[in-house]
Amino acid sequence: MTRVIACAVSAFLVASAAAEAHVSVRPRESKAGATEKYTVRVPTEGKVATTSVEVEIPQGVMVNSVEPAEGVRFEVKREGGRFSSITWTVTIDPGQNRELAFVAKNPTDATEIVWKAHQRYADGTSSEWIGAVGTRQPAAVTRLTAAAAGAPESSASMQAAGDESGIAAWLQSFDRAFVAKDLDRLALFYHPDVTIFEGGGVNNGWADYRDHHIGPELKGFENLQPDEQSRE
Numbered sequence: 001m002t003r004v005i006a007c008a009v010s011a012f013l014v015a016s017a018a019a020e021a022h023v024s025v026r027p028r029e030s031k032a033g034a035t036e037k038y039t040v041r042v043p044t045e046g047k048v049a050t051t052s053v054e055v056e057i058p059q060g061v062m063v064n065s066v067e068p069a070e071g072v073r074f075e076v077k078r079e080g081g082r083f084s085s086i087t088w089t090v091t092i093d094p095g096q097n098r099e100l101a102f103v104a105k106n107p108t109d110a111t112e113i114v115w116k117a118h119q120r121y122a123d124g125t126s127s128e129w130i131g132a133v134g135t136r137q138p139a140a141v142t143r144l145t146a147a148a149a150g151a152p153e154s155s156a157s158m159q160a161a162g163d164e165s166g167i168a169a170w171l172q173s174f175d176r177a178f179v180a181k182d183l184d185r186l187a188l189f190y191h192p193d194v195t196i197f198e199g200g201g202v203n204n205g206w207a208d209y210r211d212h213h214i215g216p217e218l219k220g221f222e223n224l225q226p227d228e229q230s231r232e
Contacts, residue, residue: 021045023040023042023053024040025055029142029144032109033108035105036106040053043097044097044121046094047094049093050092053087053088054086054087054088058113059107060109062083063082063086063104064169065169065173067101069088069090069100072089074087074088081192115140183210187210194209
């Protein structure tokens with residue numbers, strides 16, 4: 001009997017370890033239409049260091065911002081004005097893991113978000129976390145629930161609080177990029193074809209605004225600090 005119990009416990013521990021060994025995205029449940037902060041957990045389970053991870057952003061999900069992290073570079077791909085994927089370049093040694101975050105608005109008409117991820121290693125190999133739940137290399141999934149009709153006001157307040165939290169995170173991320181004078185990160189907050197009316201002038205597109213307005217302006221600023229009072 002003792003051997004049976006030991007085997008059952010061992011099997012459970014192995015299954016639990018396997019469940020945590022792949023690229024995961026939290027939270028695993030959110031609200032349709034909500035603005036959510038998502039955290040991508042990337043472990044290195046083998047003997048070769050991870051060098052990058054790419055997460056595909058499904059249709060209907062609108063990324064607001066990507067949070068900076070120490071020792072990590074990121075770049076995004078765009079399709080039709082939206083982010084279609086985020087790639088983080090980071091060294092994660094064997095047995096270690098990193099958490100990478102972004103803020104996005106959920107689709108309003110979906111029941112789940114499937115996060116396909118591509119993990120690449122120093123020896124040129126990769127793990128493709130794109131399979132269905134239960135397969136050897138499953139994609140992470142966030143289930144989406146809708147607020148029931150006639151839901152109590154407290155539920156609506158919680159939803160609003162979640163949206164406010166996402167907006168605050170977006171603003172903080174913008175502030176950090178602005179204070180750092182990081183034009184590459186600031187580009188994430190502007191549509192490539194944006195038209196900006198500022199200071200009595202007009203800039204057509206992000207490149208024009210970057211090269212002829214905000215870029216030269218930032219070079220002349222010293223000791224930049226975000227105005228927290230304006231956020232209240």
